[in-house]
Amino acid sequence: xxxxxxxxxxNEFGVLSRISGLFSGRGFNIESLTVAETxxxxxxxxxxxxxxxxxxxxxxxxxxxKLINVIKVHDFTGEEHIERELALIKVNANAENRAEILSIVxxxxxxxxxxxxxxxxxxxxxxREKASAMVELLRPFGIKEIVRTGSVAMARSPKQx
Amino acid sequence: MPVKKKIxxxxxxxxxxxxxxxxxxxxxxxxxxxxxxxAVLPIYDVLFDEPLNHILVRHEQGAVHxxxxxxxxxxxxxxxxxxxxxxxxxxxxxxxxxxMDSIPVVVFTGQVPTALIGNDAFQEADIVGITxxxxxxxxxxxxxxxxxxxIKEAFYIATTGRPxxxxxxxxxxxxxxxxxxxxxxxxxxxxxxxxxxxxPGQIKKAIDFILKSRRxxxxxxxxxxxxxxxxxxxxxxxxxGIPTTTTLMGLxxxxxTHPLFMGMLGMHGTYCANMAVxxxxxxxxxxxxxxxxxxxxxxxxxxxxxxxxxxxxPTSISKNVKVxxxxxxxxxxxxxxxxxxxxxxxxxxxxxxxxKEWHDQVETWANTHKLxxxxxPNGKIKPQxxxxxxxxxxxxxxxxxxxxxxxxxxxxxxFKYKKPRTFLTSGGLGTMGxxxxxxxxxxxxxxxxxxxxIAGDGSxxxxxxxxATAVQxxxxxxxxxxxxxxxxxxxxxxxxxxxKRYSHTCVSVAPDYVKLAESxxxxxxxxxxxxxxxxxxKEAMKVKDRPVFMDFKVEPFEDVYPMVxxxxxxxxxxxx
Numbered sequence: 001x002x003x004x005x006x007x008x009x010x011n012e013f014g015v016l017s018r019i020s021g022l023f024s025g026r027g028f029n030i031e032s033l034t035v036a037e038t039x040x041x042x043x044x045x046x047x048x049x050x051x052x053x054x055x056x057x058x059x060x061x062x063x064x065x066k067l068i069n070v071i072k073v074h075d076f077t078g079e080e081h082i083e084r085e086l087a088l089i090k091v092n093a094n095a096e097n098r099a100e101i102l103s104i105v106x107x108x109x110x111x112x113x114x115x116x117x118x119x120x121x122x123x124x125x126x127x128r129e130k131a132s133a134m135v136e137l138l139r140p141f142g143i144k145e146i147v148r149t150g151s152v153a154m155a156r157s158p159k160q161x
Numbered sequence: 162m163p164v165k166k167k168i169x170x171x172x173x174x175x176x177x178x179x180x181x182x183x184x185x186x187x188x189x190x191x192x193x194x195x196x197x198x199x200a201v202l203p204i205y206d207v208l209f210d211e212p213l214n215h216i217l218v219r220h221e222q223g224a225v226h227x228x229x230x231x232x233x234x235x236x237x238x239x240x241x242x243x244x245x246x247x248x249x250x251x252x253x254x255x256x257x258x259x260x261m262d263s264i265p266v267v268v269f270t271g272q273v274p275t276a277l278i279g280n281d282a283f284q285e286a287d288i289v290g291i292t293x294x295x296x297x298x299x300x301x302x303x304x305x306x307x308x309x310x311x312i313k314e315a316f317y318i319a320t321t322g323r324p325x326x327x328x329x330x331x332x333x334x335x336x337x338x339x340x341x342x343x344x345x346x347x348x349x350x351x352x353x354x355x356x357x358x359x360x361p362g363q364i365k366k367a368i369d370f371i372l373k374s375r376r377x378x379x380x381x382x383x384x385x386x387x388x389x390x391x392x393x394x395x396x397x398x399x400x401x402g403i404p405t406t407t408t409l410m411g412l413x414x415x416x417x418t419h420p421l422f423m424g425m426l427g428m429h430g431t432y433c434a435n436m437a438v439x440x441x442x443x444x445x446x447x448x449x450x451x452x453x454x455x456x457x458x459x460x461x462x463x464x465x466x467x468x469x470x471x472x473x474x475p476t477s478i479s480k481n482v483k484v485x486x487x488x489x490x491x492x493x494x495x496x497x498x499x500x501x502x503x504x505x506x507x508x509x510x511x512x513x514x515x516x517k518e519w520h521d522q523v524e525t526w527a528n529t530h531k532l533x534x535x536x537x538p539n540g541k542i543k544p545q546x547x548x549x550x551x552x553x554x555x556x557x558x559x560x561x562x563x564x565x566x567x568x569x570x571x572x573x574x575x576f577k578y579k580k581p582r583t584f585l586t587s588g589g590l591g592t593m594g595x596x597x598x599x600x601x602x603x604x605x606x607x608x609x610x611x612x613x614x615i616a617g618d619g620s621x622x623x624x625x626x627x628x629a630t631a632v633q634x635x636x637x638x639x640x641x642x643x644x645x646x647x648x649x650x651x652x653x654x655x656x657x658x659x660x661k662r663y664s665h666t667c668v669s670v671a672p673d674y675v676k677l678a679e680s681x682x683x684x685x686x687x688x689x690x691x692x693x694x695x696x697x698x699k700e701a702m703k704v705k706d707r708p709v710f711m712d713f714k715v716e717p718f719e720d721v722y723p724m725v726x727x728x729x730x731x732x733x734x735x736x737x
Contacts, residue, residue, distance in 0.1 A: 009352075010352060013301070014290075014293070017290065018293060021293055022294075055479070059476065059480060062475045062476040062478075063476050065475070066475070066476050068297070068298040068318060068350065068352060068353050071352040
């Protein structure tokens with residue numbers, strides 16, 4: 001099963017290598033990994049998307065917590081959360097299909113961020129499924145290049161006051 | 162009245178190298194095991210004035226095993242100092258050995274100056290990168306101002322929680338730069354807060370579960386020694402009358418001569434311990450980690466048992482075997498709380514009375530297949546016989562280290578460890594070449610005690626250069642070489658599982674160990690017949706000022722039994 005895990009770490013040299021080394025050394029999967037500073041510049045947040053059965057996930061959680069530089073580990077699975085990734089898609093765009101591409105872009109509330117005589121570069125933000133669905137719809141036009149960021153996630157705030 | 166402030170070393174400016182030594186003194190370090198080189202010359206220059214004891218090794222791997230043996234024997238962290246590049250990479254096997262067995266060792270490596278890092282400079286190696294997966298934590302010091310805090314943290318991390326090796330990489334310019342020295346009083350690492358006290362609810366649940374069981378077993382490991390909890394373990398076992406087995410790493414954590422002791426369990430464990438663990442309805446794992454050499458076939462390990470697991474490291478719990486009642490905490494604290502949680506009189510005495518049948522069963526197993534071997538006074542020396550005689554001559558009052566292989570298993574089976582920290586062995590990594598330098602380290606920690614390395618002729622050659630170290634510092638380490646001229650354990654596997662195709666396990670081209678010892682200035686003794694064994698041991702024990710090699714020419718085709726073939730359940734043992 002797919003899990004999105006948020007890891008708060010000390011923003012120190014070598015921390016990323018400790019985390020990725022832990023995953024590779026113990027045979028855990030990494031589907032995607034993103035890192036950036038938090039409000040406190042001494043602390044970074046990593047969002048890791050991984051998969052495995054309950055036993056593997058229990059180990060991932062514990063092993064991450066065991067690293068000296070890891071402050072907090074949170075698995076979003078089974079709780080209300082927002083998950084987003086960004087993709088840049090460079091797609092063939094000629095006179096005949098430009099309109100169709102633009103309408104897909106519109107439906108997905110994506111943006112064309114770069115235009116050239118032969119290509120559109122489309123930026124889409126959304127959950128993984130949305131980005132993938134967009135990729136599938138653009139595929140028939142011929143995708144030249146694609147770059148995806150991997151997921152970031154945040155828990156939803158409680159609805160009651 | 163205004164108090165005049167004392168001016169002391171703490172506020173003077175000093176070099177990183179000087180600061181390094183001051184930090185070690187503050188940590189109470191008395192000995193460094195090291196080997197000099199270009200990058201650490203500034204520190205060696207300070208050491209010239211002998212502020213603390215330095216043991217000059219002959220290979221950096223030896224230095225780490227010595228520090229490791231020192232730590233295992235004394236409970237104090239072992240300290241290593243080596244240079245950059247090859248000096249650092251040579252420590253890796255030693256560090257991995259300490260890591261697998263959770264031994265507090267702090268390794269300081271020299272590094273090229275910060276400006277040269279990453280430039281493939283002479284004797285540069287990314288030792289922080291190399292040792293990341295085999296240290297508990299490691300550091301590269303980039304600024305002399307950070308040095309005291311990092312050293313303080315290094316010792317703190319190495320010795321607290323589940324202990325382990327920590328490496329600190331010291332660039333040469335950091336050692337020559339100057340700063341005011343202030344050693345931090347306390348350490349606070351937000352992201353590192355080990356749990357020492359067990360959860361009271363879990364402890365209560367565990368005691369209730371134990372009191373409902375009919376066939377309980379305690380399975381204790383190296384954690385009992387690391388946490389200095391052998392007294393608490395004994396009290397707990399005795400209070401409830403629970404038969405106890407230990408892992409290889411746990412030997413000495415429970416008295417080897419105790420009536421409740423069933424011997425070691427696992428691949429070469431006793432028949433009794435393996436049968437009891439297979440049959441138990443309540444397995445109490447104390448500071449042990451369900452290693453594959455202990456469990457055999459994992460699905461059939463303790464199949465009838467509810468499992469209680471006490472461990473300070475949450476990652477050990479439910480890693481290999483699903484645990485029913487986990488208790489995260491320091492073994493010593495948890496055992497104390499568990500003893501307190503045992504209810505008064507009636508329930509306890511009823512429980513103990515109910516164990517009679519189980520005790521009878523355990524005794525039957527203990528008498529069914531005792532540890533044994535065939536002895537012929539006119540034949541070749543049996544390796545097991547040598548170990549029995551070592552036990553008899555020393556009265557068990559010795560620190561035993563081992564190499565890895567048959568020597569290690571026989572040492573575990575035929576010597577009785579009555580006290581903690583008297584059996585030092587590379588259990589996790591299984592490092593041949595560990596025993597001799599570890600014995601030197603233990604002897605440095607306890608100069609008056611008898612320290613014996615039980616070795617094979619294959620293993621002893623893997624760190625034999627440290628003989629010079631032992632001679633230099635007049636350390637009377639005894640090495641009992643069970644010389645069978647083969648790599649015995651591998652040969653045994655070839656005999657049993659590879660159709661007796663003895664591929665590359667014969668090491669009969671070997672030095673004359675008596676002459677070799679003498680050439681180093683040590684004592685060399687030899688026994689070729691069984692009736693010479695005791696005399697050689699007694700002769701060796703008389704030597705107090707230098708190491709002794711005892712060359713025992715033993716039967717090459719002797720096997721270690723019982724044996725649970727890899728992947729088989731524990732109750733499927735091959736017996737003599």
